[in-house]
Amino acid sequence: MLATPVSAEPAPANVTLLPGWRMENGHHMAAIRVDLSDGWKTYWRAPGEGGIPPExxxxxxxxxxxxxxxxxxxxxxxxxxxxxxxxxxELVLPVELVPARGGEAIHIDADVLVGICEEICVPLETGFDSVLPADLTAPDPVIERALAARPDTAAEAGVSAASCTREELSDGVRLTAQIDMPSLGGDELVVMEAANPAIWVSEAVASRGAEGALMAHADFVPPNARPFDIEGDEVRLTVIGAGRAVDIPGCDLSE
Structure with missing residues (x-):
């Protein structure tokens, strides 16, 4: 049985699981595919103001x-x-699964919520009940194209340094990042994320400094709305601009 999605209520989006293939390293590469009607959109993991992140x-x-x-x-x-x-x-989101027992099939039993939006945003709930056999070895070109559309690494984008400073607020902390990297072109957007999904993070305010460094700051507010300690490796920075993105896993943090 391959990639049989549980039907959702009628909606302007269709969510399916692409079964993918078992890779040479023993992992299984599958993908979640969201096909959208004209005028509709779905969201990235950090969706911005008013968006609904996938769960x-x-x-x-x-x-x-x-x-x-x-x-x-x-x-x-x-x-x-x-x-x-x-x-x-359309969104094709590659999902790399590590089997607990190599060489055996993987049974996917998953509940999925994605946000879709036209004039208003609504959550679309569906699920997968699928078996991914270990003998699927032919790569899926649809998934391969999505993998090729990944963000650049910091090294690929020429990031020479990424540092952060921390400032206490009454309900959390403000982190200010300095990213030394060439411009991506266009209107660059910086997204700052916390490793802990329970921490709310504001939209980052970003600009290029006098010496060309990309500066950005955002507020991090935990569930108890109090100042807290955060480490540089608990912060993820993404720079988006001109059809490209750069993934920066962490920053050198100082007070």
Missing amino acids: IDWSQSSNVAGVTFHWPVPEVIRRDGMTTIGYED
């Missing part, structure tokens, strides 16, 4: 020891004075 619960799956998402470069969508980050027409 995927794999806990009922079997023979799954780890899951890694390989997000393609998203679009920055500015409409009606709001900025969101996501995808129009």
Whole structure:
């Protein structure tokens, strides 16, 4: 049985699981595909103001020891004075699954929620009940194209340094990042994320400094709305501009 999605309520989007293939390293590369009707969009992992981030619960799956998402470069969508980050027409999100027992099939039993938006934004809930056999070895070109559309690494983009400073606020902390890297061109957007998904992070305010460094700051507010300690490796920076993105995993943090 291959990639049989549980039907969702009728909606202007169709969410399916592409079964993918078992890689030489023993991991399995599959993908979540969201096909959207004209005028609709879905969201990146950090969707911006008013967006709905995707939620995927794999806990009922079997023979799954780890899951890694390989997000393609998203679009920055500015409409009606709001900025969101996501995808129009289609999203193919590669999912790398690590089997607990190599050489055996993986059973996917997952609940999926994705946000879709036209004039208003609504959550679309669906699920997958699928078996991914170990003998699927032919790569899927649709997934391969999505993997090729990944952000650049910091090294590929010429990032020479990424540092952060921390300032306490009454309800959390403000981090200011300095990223030494060439311009991507266009209107660059910086996204700052916390490793802990319970921490709310504001939209970053970004600009190029006098010496050309990209500066950005954002507020990090935990559930108890109090100042807290955060390490540089608990922060993820993404720079988006001119159809490209750069993934920077962490920054050198000082007070």
